[in-house]
Amino acid sequence: MIKVEFLGPIGKAPIEIEAKSLREVSQKLKEDPSLVDWLDKCAVAHNDTMVNSLDTPLEDGDRISILPPVCGG
């Protein structure tokens, strides 16, 4: 299982899904209407490292974080 957590203002509880790559995570999250307004603005981390490729391979127990637009300072 892959744990997906939604950071900051998304305000959605973490979920667990089956996925072998980020591409599969993307496919599953796009089915969730509550995420429609978020996915195109959000960056992604894999086990707390920022990632840029949908081909990122995943292993059982991995953690994906969804990071909405930021404004520190």
Add this chain to the structure above:
Amino acid sequence: MIKVEFLGPIGKAPIEIEAKSLREVSQKLKEDPSLVDWLDKCAVAHNDTMVNSLDTPLEDGDRISILPPVCGG
């Protein structure tokens, strides 16, 4: 009379000269061997305002300051 003062490291006492313009001040100062190494590096102020023209007219009682290279901070 025009008072000419030499700031910072020049280490020369102020002098009084007759001059109607900065051009005349320049001519007189160039006669002083102790200033040979300074004049090409120094900026000039007229009554505490920085000036850029040799044609600056002078009046009796005016003050000229000779400012060598700076390094504040």
Add this chain to the structure above:
Amino acid sequence: MELHLGSLDTKEIFSRWLDEESNSNYGAYIPFVGTIRAEDGIEALSFDIYEPILEKWFIAWQERAKERGAIVKMAHSLGDVPIHTSSYISAVFSPKRRVALELIDEFVEDFKANAPIWKYDVIDGKRIYAQDRSTAMDGAGLLS
């Protein structure tokens, strides 16, 4: 890197960082202090932080600074920070002023763009995500 609940004690942090480097022979110390402005009727701003990624972001910056002979420091608030108090201090120490002036600019700008921190206006005790002032991080939209 340090995170504090509520407003930062700006004077304490400035002084402590100065003391920490008092014998390091740096010639330039530039802190950037961010203070909450009173605007649009807010009483405070509030911050969420995802610390594991902020920590990695900061470690990468320490390495970038080190390559230029400098160091960086950072403090940020968690939770509510009332107007006219400070939520953010970052700083550069460097032997030379030019490196320090360039680094503080790059460090603060990259912080605004890529530090995983979310800001909320606090109005009438309610927390409202400051979406219009927020910036999508590098790589945003990957899953869309």
Add this chain to the structure above:
Amino acid sequence: MELHLGSLDTKEIFSRWLDEESNSNYGAYIPFVGTIRAEDGIEALSFDIYEPILEKWFIAWQERAKERGAIVKMAHSLGDVPIHTSSYISAVFSPKRRVALELIDEFVEDFKANAPIWKYDVIDGKRIYAQDRSTAMDGAGLLS
């Protein structure tokens, strides 16, 4: 603008300036702190200042800052300043970070080039003009 005999009390100045502007609603405060580095066997640096022209230079900068909604402050030492202590602090307060980051850079660089301050190395108690690190001011060479 303030001139102090000997080293600056950096913490006092940072804190006092912060307090002076605590209700001015500036979002960014960037001080630049210059500290004397131990190098080339010096025990201190020493400074001469021609205050009337420095004052005019600073007033012109206050006006430039005001046009951009910001303010500048400055403190400098007169006379001897031992290594590892501070001789110079300048600062920008601005509503917005971008203006503050740009102004502190321009203000410090113009200060280095055009503030009428002369620096001397102090070695074995002797004062030696730091000629090779000094910069001819704008308009230099007029009389040559």
